[in-house]
Amino acid sequence: MxxxxxxxxxxxxxxxxxxxxxxxxxxxxxxxxxxxxxxxxxxxxxxxxxxxxxxxxxxxxxxxxxxxxxxxxxxxxxRLMNRTLIPFFNDKTIDEGYVDKNNYDLLIPTPQSVDTVIKCVRGNYFDGNNTMMKRDDVLQTLLRFDELIIKPSKSNNGREINKLVNNHYSLNINDTPVSMDDIELMYNSDYTVEQVIQQHSNMAAPHPSSVNTLRMVTLRWDCSIHHLLTCAKFGSDGAIQDNAGQGGLWIGMNDDGFFMNTAMDEYALTYTHHPTTGFPFHELQPIPNFNEFIRFVKDAHQNIIHHDFVSWDIAVGIDGQPIFIEANFAGNTWLYQLASQRPIFGELTENILSYVSQSNKKYPVVSNYRRVKQYKQSIKKYKSDLSELKNALNKEQQQKRKYKRRYSKVKHDLLNAKNDLHDAQQKLSSMKTSKSWRYTSPLRSIMQKTTKKD
Known part of the structure; x- marks a missing residue:
């Protein structure tokens, strides 16, 4: 520079x-x-x-x-990646169906995946073969295992992933006994319970208490699935998660399966040794069959037809083979690039930028961020319109109340006039039936004749 x-x-x-x-x-x-x-x-x-x-x-x-x-x-x-490019590649309107871990066996039917023991879907229970279960049978199924992993099925941020431990036929999370009611209170109506993965010793070495995985990124482009980059993720502080957002570390890898010597955390700080265990990262051995891992995620991407950009979490099994854990459709792409020390699209960058630029002129991409912004602007406009309508309505109501008061006064005056007329008619009627009226009748006749002559 x-x-x-x-x-x-x-x-x-x-x-x-x-x-x-x-x-x-x-x-x-x-x-x-x-x-x-x-x-x-x-x-x-x-x-x-x-x-x-x-x-x-x-x-x-x-x-x-x-x-x-x-x-x-x-x-x-x-910012551009999150708000423009990923929404260009991925149909964000149907994310929920794809991110639900309880759908993985249907979307990505491979025997090289984590073994599911229990699925909870909208409060209904299913076994690993998608056969519905009675709630009363779930606890007995869970107690067949010494340790299990329980996690929300509709999130991919590493939060609320816990070990479910069988302690003398009592389930425990973080050394605290839990009942089925407790589990349902913690995870609501959608979660999954999986067997613990037995990972390769090379991946376990830096931080044995977490299942450490490969974040492998693929892109569907020009009728082919491309492997863009891979980073390894390692947990820290004894946690079972390896996500950066949960304190984990990322290490870049080259296309031959060799690890870089420096890791990075979510704060962009770098480490040559694991901060919890002191393991020197340069001692990590390469993954000898890394081409099989690349082929594995590229094949898996064939089934994801609504999303062209996918970030895969792949474990390395004890036998050195890939194990599918989950698929993500966004991710911290700044961390992808800095940890791997390579631009995310590599040699495809120029073609992608030119194509997206030209396509956006014809069909502008609306990201979730922009969509929310547009919704907020629409809501603001609707609130303004509603306020104007309320003001107009208030004015009309004030006018209505004014006219109503006038109407009430006129009605009152009319009623009083009617009452006065009625009283006058009654008085006149009384006069006409009185003796004085009869006695003065000749006089009134003379007066009427005199008035006519005049």
Whole structure:
């Protein structure tokens, strides 16, 4: 990187870098923004304008350059990946059906997968062969095993994954006895219970208490399934999960199955030794049959026809063979690129950017983020319209109340006039029947005749 700018003199906004984001804070605290090159950023933007017809935030690429020590224009900004590219490749409207772990055996029918013991689907129970079970039989089934893994079936973030331990015919989670009622309270109506995977010693070595997996990324492009990259994930602090969001570490791998010597965590901090066990990562042995793992995920992707971009979690069995755990349809792609020290689309980058750019002109992609933003804007407009209608209605109601008061007054006055008329008619009637009226009748006749002559 040349033409470096002193950190205290950098105007990030002028360079197109958003400095008010969590990503900026993460890279800054990790020391991955210590060197910023205006020359690199200028060339980076030229590259993107040429292939994508837009300038983009160079934050991820700048952090990448600080990490590896060289410039790489093909690094994909995390924001663009999450909000534009992944929604372009994947039909996000049907994610729920694909992410449900209780559907995996139907979507990806392979014997090389984790063994399911119990499925809970909308509160109904099924065994591993999808045969419905009575709730009373579930506990006895679970007590046949010494240890099991229980997890929510509709999430893929590593949260709420626990070991279910048989302690003298009593189920325990985190050394606490649990009943079926407790389990249902914790996991609601959708969860899965699986047998514990016996993993390969090489993968277990850095952190034996977690099932450590390979995050393998594939892409359907130009009528072929491509393997993009692979990172290994290792748990930490004695946890059973290996997710970065749960404290895990990621290590890049090359296409021959060799591990890199440095791991990275969710804060972009790097490690040469495992922080919990002290295991030196350079002692990890390569996976000798790595081509079989690549072929395995590429074959599995054939069944995922609505999603072109898939991140696979694959365990390495005790026999060295791949074991399917789960499929993800997004992911922390900034971590993919930095941990593996390679741009996610590699040699496909230019073709992909050009194609997406041209396609978006005709059929703009609406990401979940943009869709939510549009919904919020629509809701704001609807609220504004509703407020105007309420104001108009209030005015009409005020007018209505005003007219109602006038109507009530007129009605009251009319009633009073009717009453006065009635009283006058009664008085007149009384007068006509009185003796004085009869006695003065001749006089009234004379007066009427005199009035006519005049």
């Amino acid at each position: 040349i033409n470096l700018v002193k950190k205290e003199e950098i105007n990030y906004e002028e360079l197109g870098i958003k400095s008010d984001t969590k990503a900026f804070e993460r890279y800054d605290e990790a020391g991955l923004l210590d060197h910023v090159s205006e020359t690199f950023i200028g060339n980076y933007q030229e590259y993107w304008l040429h292939y994508y017809n837009k300038s983009v935030d160079p934050l991820t690429a700048t952090a990448f350059a600080n990490l590896v020590g060289y410039d790489e224009y093909r690094v994909i900004p995390a």
